[in-house]
Amino acid sequence: MTSEFEKDSIEMLDQNDIPELKALNLHNGTVYRWNRVCYGVGNGKPHIRIENRYIPSGPSMTDEIANMMFWVGVMLGKPKQYKTIHETMDFKDVKLNFFSAARYGMGTQFKWNNKTISSQDLILDELLPMAYRGLYSKGISPKDAEYYLGIIENRAHSFTASEWLIKSYRNVLQSKKRHEALQVLTANLYLKQAHDYPVSSWEVLQPDATTTFKIKKKVRHIMNTDIFSVDKKDSLELVLQIMKWKNIHHMPVINKRKNLIGLLSWNDVKSYLHKYEATTKSVQNVMKQDLITSTEDETVTKAKALMETHQIGCLPVVKGKKLIGIITLNDM
Structure with a gap:
């Protein structure tokens, strides 16, 4: 490994310039030591610092x-x-x-x-x-x-920073989806750090915790990621049993690569409920294949408009072709 050398450091010193010592910085950035002397230039001033790498970080x-x-x-x-x-x-x-x-x-x-x-x-x-x-x-x-x-x-x-994070995150997850819970956790962590109070004095976040920072709601904030799905060769009987057991009204169909290939709704399958021979049919005979989908970065407003325009109660969320989440009217 090496670095581009634009100027001679000794010549720079002779001219009262500050050398960057790129080779030394590259070496320090790639060789791990518990204690290391580091050279740097900050605000036009060169300095040497000793880094203690075994001291655990913060949080304050x-x-x-x-x-x-x-x-x-x-x-x-x-x-x-x-x-x-x-x-x-x-x-x-x-x-x-x-x-x-x-x-x-x-x-x-x-x-x-x-x-x-x-x-x-x-x-x-x-x-x-x-x-x-x-x-x-x-x-x-x-x-x-x-x-x-x-x-x-x-x-x-009392508790350490790790324990505060875990307890607070689990509490916030009771009322929010994962992504929004992480944003609320990070925002509150930042505000508490800014006051520089020791973590043992921090109050654990409650389920109704919010943030004063403006967060523009996106699909990732409200989508469900704990998804039940089936294969196109599975039987309708399996779909019916899962829907009844978990009280869900939509079932994505994916292939072995987790790519979304179809969707079943309760309206699609409820007529087969008491017809045993019909329930032996495979999912591919009934599933919808012409699907309206969203990405996780789409705004909730646009996702809602999409569902209203197409009069659908479920919006699969994909990344490329892979199914990563699902939104229903209840989430809206």
Whole structure:
């Protein structure tokens, strides 16, 4: 790998110009290190920064600083017996702890000192005292140490950013389709970040949560993506049973590539309800093939007009030829 070199960096320095050091930036962008020295130019000023890649992100600036204070404090304040922890702790336990934390978050049970301990107990009883000791040993003011480590303690007692996201998203999904729920979640996350309150003080979003940002409603906001569909060779009996079981009035027909090839409505099949021989017919004998469809980026207003113009109660949503959703009058 290389980069286009337009000017000689040494010559630029001699002329009091600021070099971009493209090769160095390319190298830093492709080689991953936990700590790395990075060069950059911002607002016409060259600078060097040290990037700490192991510090977890936000969600607020205050949370980010608390994460750093906690980590650095623990590293500085760990007792002597942990200096040789690699000799006393089995690496299999370390690996298990790592994967468990990634999978279960604050629900993790850690292997620690030959016993099992919850993440809350490990943080509150073992790691936080180390962090306080480490920060105090380097002259960090008690006020700052207590403020930032208090944020870590509050998270252990309440919830983390991941837990806030999951709980809020599940709540909002009760009243909104997936895409709109994600937009409401993102908008509220942004507003809470702007105030820079620690995440442990955030109120979990409720099902009726909205956003002050203007969102132009598109088909993706209201379409159903949990779709029951059938193959053209399936029997009408199967279609009737699914429609009755799930109380649905429209059934898309797709092929093996999930391409939409037809559509059945309750009006198309209800006359076969008590005719056993007729129900053995295959779907392709009854399905509509001349279909009116929409894309997920179409506005709800245009989709509604399309349904009214063609007097249809169902509008399949396609991406290319693939079926990705469906809208009915109830969604409107």
